Amino acid sequence: NLTYFFKYQIGWSYIRYFMWNFAGRQNDFMNMDGNSLKGNWESGIGFIDNARLGTPSAEIDVPNYLGKNKGKNHYYFLPLILGLIGMLFHFKQNNQDALAVLLFFLFTGVLIIIYLNVVPFQPRERDYAYVGSFYAFSIWIGMGVLGIYDFLSKRMSSTVSAGLATVIALIIPTLMAAENWDDHDRSGRFTALEVAKNYLNSCDKNAILFTNGDNDTFPLWYAQEVEGIRTDIKVVNLSLFNTPWYIDQMKRASYDAAPIPSSLEHDDYRAGERDYLAYQPRYTNNIVNVKSVINYIKTHNKEKVQTQNGTMNVHIFPAKRLKLSVNKEFAKTFVPIEYHDRIVDEIQFNINGNNVQKNKLMVLDILANFNWERPIYFANTVGRDNFMGLERYFQLEGLAYRLVPYVASTSNHWLFGKQIGEVNTDKMYDLLVNKFEWGGFKNPDLYFDETNTRMISNFRSNYSRLAESLLQKGDTAKAIETIDKCIIEFPREVKNFSYYIIPIIDLYYNVGEIEKGNKLLATMMDDCFTEINYLKEFYGVNMKDQLRNANQLLNALAQVLQKHELGDSTFTYTDEDEVYFKNKKGSKDTIDYETYRINTFIDEYLSIQ
Numbered sequence: 001n002l003t004y005f006f007k008y009q010i011g012w013s014y015i016r017y018f019m020w021n022f023a024g025r026q027n028d029f030m031n032m033d034g035n036s037l038k039g040n041w042e043s044g045i046g047f048i049d050n051a052r053l054g055t056p057s058a059e060i061d062v063p064n065y066l067g068k069n070k071g072k073n074h075y076y077f078l079p080l081i082l083g084l085i086g087m088l089f090h091f092k093q094n095n096q097d098a099l100a101v102l103l104f105f106l107f108t109g110v111l112i113i114i115y116l117n118v119v120p121f122q123p124r125e126r127d128y129a130y131v132g133s134f135y136a137f138s139i140w141i142g143m144g145v146l147g148i149y150d151f152l153s154k155r156m157s158s159t160v161s162a163g164l165a166t167v168i169a170l171i172i173p174t175l176m177a178a179e180n181w182d183d184h185d186r187s188g189r190f191t192a193l194e195v196a197k198n199y200l201n202s203c204d205k206n207a208i209l210f211t212n213g214d215n216d217t218f219p220l221w222y223a224q225e226v227e228g229i230r231t232d233i234k235v236v237n238l239s240l241f242n243t244p245w246y247i248d249q250m251k252r253a254s255y256d257a258a259p260i261p262s263s264l265e266h267d268d269y270r271a272g273e274r275d276y277l278a279y280q281p282r283y284t285n286n287i288v289n290v291k292s293v294i295n296y297i298k299t300h301n302k303e304k305v306q307t308q309n310g311t312m313n314v315h316i317f318p319a320k321r322l323k324l325s326v327n328k329e330f331a332k333t334f335v336p337i338e339y340h341d342r343i344v345d346e347i348q349f350n351i352n353g354n355n356v357q358k359n360k361l362m363v364l365d366i367l368a369n370f371n372w373e374r375p376i377y378f379a380n381t382v383g384r385d386n387f388m389g390l391e392r393y394f395q396l397e398g399l400a401y402r403l404v405p406y407v408a409s410t411s412n413h414w415l416f417g418k419q420i421g422e423v424n425t426d427k428m429y430d431l432l433v434n435k436f437e438w439g440g441f442k443n444p445d446l447y448f449d450e451t452n453t454r455m456i457s458n459f460r461s462n463y464s465r466l467a468e469s470l471l472q473k474g475d476t477a478k479a480i481e482t483i484d485k486c487i488i489e490f491p492r493e494v495k496n497f498s499y500y501i502i503p504i505i506d507l508y509y510n511v512g513e514i515e516k517g518n519k520l521l522a523t524m525m526d527d528c529f530t531e532i533n534y535l536k537e538f539y540g541v542n543m544k545d546q547l548r549n550a551n552q553l554l555n556a557l558a559q560v561l562q563k564h565e566l567g568d569s570t571f572t573y574t575d576e577d578e579v580y581f582k583n584k585k586g587s588k589d590t591i592d593y594e595t596y597r598i599n600t601f602i603d604e605y606l607s608i609q
Contacts, residue, residue, distance in 0.1 A: 008120060009113050012034060013118045014109060017126075018109070018130070020041050021079070022077075022079040022134075024043045024074040024077075025041060025042060025071060025072065026042035027072050028183060028450060030125050032120065032121045035538075035543060035546065036053040036054050036538055037546070039125065040052070043075065043076055043077050044074025044076050060533055060534055061534065062534060063496075063530050063534055064492070064493075070183040073176075073179040073183070075175060075179065082169065083137050083138070084144075086143030086145075101140065107132075108133040109133025124451075144169070145166070148164075148168055148169065149161055152165055182447060183447050185447060188440050189439060189440050191438065191448070191452050193219060194436075194437045195439060196220045196223040197223055197230075198399055199379060199398075199399050200220060200223060201398065201435065202377065202431065203233050203398075206257070207232075207374060208260060208374055208375070208377070209234070209377045209379065209400060211237050211381070211382065212237070212239060213237075213381075214239075220235050231255030232255070232257055234254065234259075234260060236250055236260065238363070238382065239359070241362050244266065247266075247269055247358075247362060261366055261370045263295075268298055269358060269362070273315075275357065275358050276315075277317035277356045277361060278305045278312065278316060279317045279356070280316045287321045287348055288319040288321065288322055288323070289323055289325065290322050290324050290364055293317075293322060293368075294364060294365050294368045297316070297361065301315075317355070317361075320350055324346060324349075324368075325346050327372040327373070328343055328345070330371070331405045335404065339406060342406035344407065347405065349393075352388075375402060376402070378400060378401045379399065384420075390403060393405070393407065393408060395422050396423045396424065396465065397428060398427070398432070398436070399462065404422075408422035410422060411468065411469075414506075414563070415502060415556060423466055423469035428462075429466060429482065432462065433478075433481060438489050442494070444491060444493035453494065456494070457498055460490055460501060460504065461500045464504050467479040467480075467504070470482060483504050483507050486504060492523065492527075497524050499552075501520065505524070505560055506560060509564045515594075521560060521598060524553075525601055528557065529608065531546075531550050532550045554605060554608065558601075558602075558605055561598065561602070567598045567602060568599050573599075
């Protein structure tokens, strides 16, 4: 317990954040497992950093996403040293005053760790929780200037010592400004607003859009509240949908959006009521109408139920297999004519698990009362657990899944397996290729941190799914345009190519764009081998997960080679060719680098394995 307290809670969850601000930072990647590649403090003094984090060989290339990270800031301990000078000077000059600052420093830093009893694997880095202590230490940094002046004034004239102390002190904020500018400059970056607009514009008029967490909800609120964009849409945050005050808000009109359709009253979902419903079968029918289930829950009191945690007095959720009647006449007003014969009389779905929480109960209440008169969408970040078994009736439109009154035709991808939702190619193409803006992602000169770039994999996936569907319909030209647009909007320089770029490589080969496919494939091969070789330098320092992920990506690249019968293992290169291409100088005679890379992949792949 003491080891955990000092090493993780104090060392990792506070001192690391403290050193980010006053010694330097390795990069801006989140790090919750303590590995030495991401999110550590790093001063810029080689022998100190290498002793802590490891020393890779000079011959080993650094992966692009690590080597060129704008979050790498080195202060060489100078702010820390100036603060310590100020602290000592402060205690020397005025004990009581310094003690007040010390208490401010401790109560907003280390003692918060004790109060919160910080647990591992937080959803994000928590450095902002201790900013008060960083302010306190900055007071001592200011005092450090006086300390330097006091030291110098005893050895030279007051004017000279004041000027020299000022110059010495100014070096430090100048260094920090120079190091921090590139990863604190947000100019030209509008991803939050543009992506929010894209979510909203994925929905038809008067829709209800279910979102999940803060990051995919707050920008939508801003777009509606401040920019006045798509105020006809009711945005419903499923995380907040567990709270009665938020449910009350959703049951009122907002902007131009009508209230959610609901039959439950405030007393039905007030605090402590129906927070948790235990599954207990109460119907003999195999499949029960959603409206009947909601009526049962409304009209029945709590019952004593035996659970894993003992006997509990809770409300009952009476059925898992549910059905929802379809208003076919109204459905025909928004379903394309060619899909009319696919409209079903009712949709059927299963609730997983042995309990239902309040947010899912409220979603079911909406389903029981909306009568298909308003479009219902789930943001594609919501996650399967919140889909509640409705995926069979999802249609992908932009960045959201629409609930439709027919069974969706889903694809079974050779790499990802069964994918959620049928792609509405006409609407998706218009949105993704013609209308959506991405807030500057295609500009590698702008700064995008991990929070921004984390979503790019989802966006690339949407483009590849659209291109696959267009290709299946025989529209090769639009398929090519779609994947070209994806590569332009989300270049490697902004977000390193990952698993989700492989379907795009596959598509380039499928549509006959061999050169584009070769270029992407060779780039991914280089990046993958570079990362594996670099990670092996740190093997044993919690690098096993990263190595496993890199090897999985390498295996997927091997599948692409096998699938498209790429590479010629019998092709031989001269020693001069080998040296030339390994230096990546471009093309030589009639053999380009991509061809060389693909032909030599298998040998290097086998050596890595």
